[in-house]
Amino acid sequence: MNNRIAISDSPLSLKKTKRLNQRVTRNIVKVFSYIVLITGSIIFLIPLFWQISTSLKTPEETILYPPVWIPASFQWQNYLELIERFPYHLYSRNSLIISISVILGTVFSNSLAAYGFARLRMPGKDVIFIILLSTLMLPSVVLIIPQFVIFQSLKWTNTYYPLIVPAFFGNAFYLFLMRQFFMGIPRELEDAARIDGAGYFRIYSQIILPLSKPALITVALFTFVATWNDFFGPLIYLSDSAKYTIAVALRYLQGSVRSRPENHLLMAAATLSMLPCILVFFAAQRQFIQGTVITGVKG
């Protein structure tokens, strides 16, 4: 209150200097922000740069002091050597099979259910939805061992079934996300189709799904990154090394004492493991960042 009076009483020149001062401080803050953000960016990028740089070095260069930032000549054959010594194509293929199956299952099962929950009427539907949502609060810790026990009794260990099959039966998080999206689609479009005699499945597959591409893509992207990076699941279920995913194989490479590759090969392996996620991220950055906002605030 006092301040307001002070401003209105102050002469014009004083007001001007105040505004000028404000602009100066704002610019100082901006310059300071740039310095902090650029420094932070360098700190965040150095590890990745160092990884790629190491992966292209000769073994001698990796332990030189002062450090070699850019190798004298890029040792692309490191990658060839890695692939020759370890069946990396096999691990990538395994990861890809699991990731694509999980994406298909997740998108399919959750979009079906989300349509039911968003649009169709059924007694008790809301109660079921709330029960499903409440599983979000259930940490996976409680379920890991009993699921393992059950899958083991089904003789599913050392197969991909425990990693893939559950995806075809829904995920509360993505179900919620898709239901929210479906509820935002105007009903008029469906009404028109219903008058034309379209059944529920046709409305779902020919109206709702095409209109929901952004949500479906977001779910697919998040599922891909989560599955590709998943470590615990493949670690506990896969024992046959020919079935390893990239994540488990990488741990095996760095953990095995006898066959442990040198650091330049290990960094080449890490780079290869990250490559699909980096490519997917740069191809669909917008969807990722928007997806985080949606899932973050509303999840």
Add this chain to the structure above:
Amino acid sequence: MILSIKNKFHLTERRREAIACALFIAPVVVGFLAFTLIPLLVSGVVSFTNYSLAGQPVFVGFDNYIFLFQDKFWWNSVRVTIVYAIIVVPLWLVNSLLLALLMNQNLKGVHVFRTIYYLPAVLAGVAVAVLWRWILNYRFGLMNILLGELGIAGPNWLGQKPWAFYSIILMSQYAIGWYLPIWLGGLQNIPTELYEAAEIDGADGLTKFFRITLPMLSPIILYNLVMNIIWATQLFTEPFILTGGGPQFSTTSYMMYLYNNAFSYMKMGLATAMGWILFVVVLILTLMVFKSSPMWVYYESERRNG
């Protein structure tokens, strides 16, 4: 007469819709039963047995729970995880919020920064842990090389007692970019009129931050806080890859000890009991956060109503 026919028609239409709905949600409901409810019931039983994958499980009552409370390795894993959570959760929240605030000022090239900070979060996992293991290498790691340039003799990050734990904390901050879009979304949703009104009242930057920005962000803070607590208690991959839980169990997190019990010692009953204890603790923590939320979380709808 006409009315009753109409009614009947209406009813069958409704029934048709209900059947369709049941079919649409069937896979998810089956999934809930098969992969959540039944495992949950199974685990309730298993945690009271000495089940070990081989041989007939024997009912042992509360023995697993009693054993854990007397097990110094269990207490160690509890301590490691609690200290980790207490340090890491505030660091995650504060660092990522500070970054978001810096980026939320109409700077040129913000999207470049956002990409750079977000990228490591997408890559989180074994590969990043393997990379950090190389960076924190005692003799040839980049960290100690750079520290050496500054005239500091770098510690044996992964092999020495407090430093191994600090390494895990250091690495955890590499993924803070994950929260940036969430914070930025929240910051952009704050009506600019609020700041303009405050400026007219002569409020300075700090006042605006504590009186407008923080209260308006509080629902997001609540969400991030709850998620961060849950994530922090699930710490596994980083110590598993970086240190293997050592040295002297100083980085053996709760999840690592659970994993060891289940898959190294095959004590499924014990591991299940561990899972239940963690679940109950996390549930209590979450409820406490939610209970306290009316004191510090501010919802826009209240402002409109009141």
